[in-house]
Amino acid sequence: MPSNNRDRRPGSKPATEVDTGQVAELEDTSAVMLVSKPDVGLDVEPTTAAPDPARRNRRTVAGWVLLPAVAVLLVFFFYPLAIIVWRSFTEPAVGLDNYSALFTDGVSVTVLLRTLRTALIVGLATLVIAYPYAYAMTRVSRRMRAVLTVLVLLPFWTSVMARNFAWYLLEQRGGLIDRFFSAIGIDGVVLLGSVTGVTVAMVQVMLPFMVLPLYSTMSTIDLRLMDAATSLGASRPKSFARVYVPLSLPGVVSGFSLVFIVTLGFFITPALLGSPQQSLVSQVIETRVGDLLDFPGAGALGTVLLVVTLLVLFAVSRVARPATALNQAVDRA
């Protein structure tokens, strides 16, 4: 089905964030020939130029410009974080007591696994929904693309609280979901207070975090590569699976890791829509701080969460690199 010239994209555009207009304009001017040498990438030649004083000067300026951001991070992120981690190792006594307690108290591990599972499901579900959506965004007319973008961004711009309360109403007893299932003969579908209810709402809340990175990657994929694959004898599905999907992987990985990590620590949705019986890590941390005044214990749990997040980021960086490299290699070819 995707075969109009209008739809073809020039290769290797710089990976823009969420651009629609500019990309669309660029695409009209080029992209007529089936296979062409990519024209972008030649105007920037970072490796050939020797380091000159102007460049070094620019770098110093860049350093100064970064200073406020670094200062804010140090004061409001690293400093409190360091205290939390420090207290988790030193209170009430110096040692690993708070950490060994996590593995022996019979609940922290359960909650951690539940949280990881939820984050995984939310990540996969958003991916399944967002992939075709983002793909469609790259294939439709400019006007339609604007509509699709707004459809993603509008809920994104709406307060998380408002969206969660909307889900509260939908999921409660006698809410829309309950009534819908009653109408088709299944009684008592009250998602409120269950992990399922939390997951469904989180998928909706997290969807833009998946669509946007996917779209930004997909809009840089040269669709003529698929035509090239077809011309060399691959079927349409095969060329999609072998050419398009690998090229979209950086978007998949960054979208998935973004959703996964945010979901791991998401507080509002599980707090509003979940229940203490099915609590996730963020709720348990809140209970420890608010009810038990167990700052070191909460700190230990928070540190474990941080480590898990860093591990995920590390794994992502390992996976993402080959994919990016592949993309660039294809661009150069």
Place this chain on the structure above:
Amino acid sequence: MRRTRTPGCLALVLLLATACGGSGSGEPSLTFVSTGSSFQENQKIAWQQPYTEQSGTKFRNDGPVDEAKLRTMVEAGKVTWDVVDTSAAAAEQYCGKYVEKLDFSVIDRSAFPPETVSECGVPAFYYSILFMYDTRKFTAAKPTTIADFFDPVRFPGRRIVPPDVATGLLEYALLADGVPAGQLYPLDVERALRKLDVIKPITTFAKTYGQMQQSMVDGQVDLTLVSTARAYQTLKAGAPFETVWDKTMVNWNDLVVPKGSPNRDQAMKFIAFASKPEQAVKFSELASVQSAHQNATPKFDEIQRRIDAFAPEHKHTVVLGNAKWWAQNFDAVTARFSKWLAG
């Protein structure tokens, strides 16, 4: 080195800003902390406004009561709260450590039952946790004893229980399990949790009292253990709930002064004022809680009389909570309970 000092400076600036906001133009002023919503409004009307008229002391209201915040404030030596409405168990537990001992030369403790008075607290009001059910749901067989709350076979339906474990949930489980009211304490926590296991999947463990009220009005729950003040609001809104008068857990709140409060003496005088019969009665009429003075009787309206555990026809059901036991065991029980809950 400079960087580590920056947050301290920022904190100082913030502190100064709060201090300015609090103390105004040199007039005596107190920061009063309670649960917010209409409940705190009623405390303003019953306690603060008449006291301001009498003494000129102005009030700044803050909330919600957060014991972690209280503790952090005291530990950091930056106390901005003067009077806090908190549970008797917390007052007892933190006595001398995070809250000041009361000045009984100012406050008259003779008006309260001796077992409710501690060094750091006298009752500000009593509240009960009522077992109520939705009359639309149970038309044929109606719940009659507390055991019915823990019987999902005879009485199926969604339950809701208060956010605080120390208000009577474990006590109710034990009473339902056959423990006599006189032998509740020390609580057999494991036995109570085993009883609660039965209803855990069909129970909402509320996060706030407001959630309880909303769930009842919206018809989200069929059986509740609900505080008097919220029961009143629910019935006033027309929700068809009926009380089961079998056993009724009654606890009380204290007004406490955080340790190191800058206005300690003023705070003591205010607590003395708020615990006078006239103020206690006025507040209980407004908020539908029981008067801190059991002999001073408030004039309740028809709905309030229906849920008044201290009314002559209900008084035999009252089981008074044991703040001393809770003070000693609150942390351990809360840890155990939250583990049970999340597991």
